Structures are given as C-alpha cells and as structure tokens.
Amino acid sequence: xxxxxxxxxxxxxxxxxxxxxxxxxxAPAQTIAPTGTPVPLAQPGRxxxxxxxxxxxxxxxxxxxGVKVYHLVAEEVKHEFAPGLEAFCWGFNGRVHGPTIxxxxxxxxxxxxxxxxxxxxSIHWHGIILPNGMDGVSGLxxxxxxxxxxxxxxxxxxxxxxxxxxxxHDEMTQMALGLMGLFVIHPRNPKYRVDRDFAFMxxxxxxxxxxxxxxxxxxxxxxxxxMNARIFPGMEPMVAKLxxxxxxxxxxxxxxxxxxxxxHGHTFRVVETDGGQIPESAQQIETTVLVQVGxxxxxxxxxxxxxxxxxxCHMTHHTMTQMGxxxxxxIGVKSGKxxxxxxxxxxxxxxxxxxxxxxxxxxxxxxxxxxxxxxxGGPGPFDYIAMGGMFTVIKIREGIxxxxxxxxxxxxxxxVAGLAAAGDLQRDGVDxxxxxxxxxxxxxxxx
Ligand SMILES: [Cu+2]
Numbered sequence: 001x002x003x004x005x006x007x008x009x010x011x012x013x014x015x016x017x018x019x020x021x022x023x024x025x026x027a028p029a030q031t032i033a034p035t036g037t038p039v040p041l042a043q044p045g046r047x048x049x050x051x052x053x054x055x056x057x058x059x060x061x062x063x064x065x066g067v068k069v070y071h072l073v074a075e076e077v078k079h080e081f082a083p084g085l086e087a088f089c090w091g092f093n094g095r096v097h098g099p100t101i102x103x104x105x106x107x108x109x110x111x112x113x114x115x116x117x118x119x120x121x122s123i124h125w126h127g128i129i130l131p132n133g134m135d136g137v138s139g140l141x142x143x144x145x146x147x148x149x150x151x152x153x154x155x156x157x158x159x160x161x162x163x164x165x166x167x168x169h170d171e172m173t174q175m176a177l178g179l180m181g182l183f184v185i186h187p188r189n190p191k192y193r194v195d196r197d198f199a200f201m202x203x204x205x206x207x208x209x210x211x212x213x214x215x216x217x218x219x220x221x222x223x224x225x226x227m228n229a230r231i232f233p234g235m236e237p238m239v240a241k242l243x244x245x246x247x248x249x250x251x252x253x254x255x256x257x258x259x260x261x262x263x264h265g266h267t268f269r270v271v272e273t274d275g276g277q278i279p280e281s282a283q284q285i286e287t288t289v290l291v292q293v294g295x296x297x298x299x300x301x302x303x304x305x306x307x308x309x310x311x312x313c314h315m316t317h318h319t320m321t322q323m324g325x326x327x328x329x330x331i332g333v334k335s336g337k338x339x340x341x342x343x344x345x346x347x348x349x350x351x352x353x354x355x356x357x358x359x360x361x362x363x364x365x366x367x368x369x370x371x372x373x374x375x376x377g378g379p380g381p382f383d384y385i386a387m388g389g390m391f392t393v394i395k396i397r398e399g400i401x402x403x404x405x406x407x408x409x410x411x412x413x414x415x416v417a418g419l420a421a422a423g424d425l426q427r428d429g430v431d432x433x434x435x436x437x438x439x440x441x442x443x444x445x446x447x
Contacts, residue, residue: 059099082234090177098181120144124168138169176216195244209372232391233378272298313390381408
C-alpha cells in the first residue's frame with residue numbers, strides 16, 4: 001500500500017514502472033472551485049456519460065485532498081495501427097496516442113508528466129484556459145522536461161469541451177511520432193445527457209513500407225491516416241441502440257491536413273468547437289464536418305436509422321494506406337499477355353494490378369513488403385470493403401441489451417441493393433443495351 005503522503009513526497013522517484021493511479025476513486029469527495037469553495041465531485045455514469053475512445057481508454061485518476069491526480073508517462077511504444085502494420089512511436093502510458101484525460105468543469109487537476117523518452121519534452125494543454133506558466137510551451141513558459149524528470153502541472157478547469165494535450169517541444173518530431181492525446185471536460189451542469197459519447201484523435205504519419213519508424217521529416221506526403229492511431233480494418237466499431245442520442249468528438253492533430261469527416265445515413269448538428277458549445281440557433285445541420293488542423297468539432301445526432309454506417313474522412317486518399325501513392329495510373333490498361341511473359345521470364349507470380357482500379361489489390365492477396373498493408377480494405381459481410389485509413393463504422397441496432405459488437409447488420413428482406421430482376425426491367429421499360437441520353441441542351445447566344 002502506498003499512503004497518500006508517500007505518494008505526494010515520492011512521486012517522481014516511485015513512478016518508475018509502477019502505475020500509482022490504478023483505479024477511479026468512487027468515494028464521495030470534493031474538489032476546489034476557482035473561488036476556493038469546495039464543489040462536490042461529479043461521478044462518472046451518475047453525473048455524466050463517460051467518453052468512449054475507440055481502441056483506447058481514459059487515463060485513471062485518484063483524488064488527493066479534493067484534487068484529481070493524473071500521471072502521464074511519455075515513452076516509446078511499439079504500436080499496431082492494424083494487424084500487419086506496426087511501428088515504434090512515442091506515446092504515453094504504453095499507448096499511442098496517450099489515454100484520454102477526462103474531467104469535469106470546476107475540477108482542480110494535478111497532472112504529473114514523467115519523461116522516459118530519449119529527448120526532452122513538454123506538454124501543452126491545448127484549448128484549455130489556465131495560468132500562463134501551466135501552458136507547457138518549452139522555452140517560453142517552462143524549462144523542457146529532461147529525460148528522467150517528472151514535472152507537475154496543476155490548474156482548475158474553468159470550461160467544458162473537447163480539448164487535447166500534445167508535446168510542445170520539438171513538435172514537428174514529437175507529434176509526428178504520436179505524442180498527443182484527448183482531453184475531454186464534461187460540463188458541471190449539462191442541459192441534457194447523451195447516451196453515447198465517442199472521441200477520436202485524427203492524425204497522419206509517414207511510415208515507409210517495410211520500415212518500423214514514422215518519419216518526422218515528411219512535410220507533405222503522408223501515407224497513414226489514423227483515427228485514434230488505428231486504421232481500418234483495425235478499428236473497433238462504435239455501437240449505438242436505435243434512438244440513442246450520440247455525440248462524436250473529432251480532434252485533428254495531423255501535421256498538414258484537414259479532415260472532412262462524413263457520417264452516412266443521418267444528418268447531424270455541429271454542437272461544439274474547441275472554443276466551446278455552439279448556441280443552438282447557430283448550429284449547422286450537416287453530413288460532413290471539416291476538422292481543421294489543431295481544432296476540435298463535436299457532432300450530435302439521434303441514431304434513428306438502423307444499420308452499419310461508415311464514419312470516415314472524405315478526402316479519398318485519406319481512406320487509403322501506404323501503397324496508394326506508389327502506384328502508376330493503370331486505369332484502362334489491359335495487361336493481356338504481358339503478365340504471362342513476365343511470369344515466365346522474370347517474376348513467377350507477377351500480376352499487373354490496377355487496370356480497373358485499386359479495389360482488387362487487397363483481395364488478390366498481392367504480396368506486400370514486410371510490415372506494410374495492402375493499400376486498403378478488410379473483410380465485410382458482402383465482399384471485401386475497399387476502404388482503409390480514416391474509416392470506421394457505427395453499428396446502430398434495435399433491441400440490443402449491450403454495447404458489445406453485434407456483428408454485421410441483418411437487413412430486412414427487400415432492403416438490400418442487388419441484381420435487377422428481368423421482370424423489373426421489363427415492367428419499367430429498362431433496355432440495358434442502350435444508355436438513355438438526356439435531351440440536348442439548346443445553347444442560346446445573345447437575345
Ligand atoms: Cu482526411
């Protein structure tokens with residue numbers, strides 16, 4: 001047992017390898033408001049819906065004298081983006097990106113940051129209103145945290161919303177290696193509760209095929225686009241019950257790219273930026289929300305349409321993986337006897353790829369270099385799903401009793417697109433031999 005006093009006096013020394021913050025403390029406790037008056041602590045589940053970070057977790061905390069105490073350890077982590085692609089990244093507490101920090105407006109938080117990286121670092125609390133000296137800007141507001149050191153940050157949360165934390169020391173290198181995480185602050189007095197509250201960190205990487213380390217020097221040509229540092233098909237799906245009020249928070253800490261995040265089957269309201277809640281009268285109704293670099297957007301909708309619905313970046317190259325930028329344009333090229341010739345004389349097993357697009361590449365099981373993925377895709381209920389990168393699915397179901405992955409959607413009879421029946425074509429007068437041309441447009445020149 002570690003006593004509170006020991007914890008307080010010996011944190012830096014004791015931190016090595018031992019997680020001091022094992023569980024969420026649920027005993028009644030208080031926190032300190034900016035005015036100095038104690039405020040009751042909000043309980044996860046009772047007072048707010050805890051956030052779900054798919055493929056990641058929230059950082060545990062403990063309460064010490066009314067203060068929420070967290071401990072981040074910056075370290076190198078061997079991270080899997082999806083089965084078949086791993087890299088040595090920089091993250092926190094064994095994870096890439098770091099676990100989500102979750103707190104409630106009005107909480108006093110104390111965050112210890114231990115640096116186990118080979119380089120100095122500092123942590124900036126992005127979007128959070130705090131005293132200048134807690135802002136985490138190496139050189140400007142603090143000395144860098146040297147390897148082996150533990151720094152203490154402490155401030156009171158005066159706002160609620162979707163925020164982030166990230167390295168603010170040699171950012172180009174350290175953020176490219178993954179040193180970032182989500183920071184969600186729940187409102188103290190919410191006007192309403194959501195049933196499902198999901199959060200994603202969007203980021204991008206340059207990982208050359210066959211290598212094991214993201215390249216921080218890349219300026220423009222990124223080839224791995226991730227949600228919570230995972231790429232499709234390595235994504236844990238979101239699950240909602242029919243009728244649930246769903247929130248999805250997106251934070252973008254990519255180096256160079258904005259991401260228009262698109263939801264299928266629903267419209268949503270953009271309810272929040274990193275600056276805070278958008279007044280209801282100003283909320284836009286959308287199906288795609290642009291999440292700029294360094295910003296956050298939260299969307300809300302009622303999950304009123306059952307099925308398996310994609311949630312993905314609409315930049316088409318951001319739903320591809322490493323090999324997307326390595327291929328010549330083969331659309332319309334007929335390989336004919338070429339493959340055979342190459343197979344017999346040069347490369348047994350050779351096959352020209354891409355003559356009708358790229359969707360074949362995954363299914364054909366084309367050999368790929370070690371530690372790399374075919375450019376996209378994973379198995380689906382009907383066929384191979386020709387998407388990768390920033391692509392995930394929300395599964396909306398009627399009558400489910402848990403939020404475990406319910407498997408693929410079972411469509412009601414007659415609600416799946418399929419081969420047109422001859423009878424239908426005949427009834428509707430569709431002649432498949434001709435393409436109906438719209439009437440000629442008459443151009444009027446002058447009056
Ligand atoms: Cu994108």
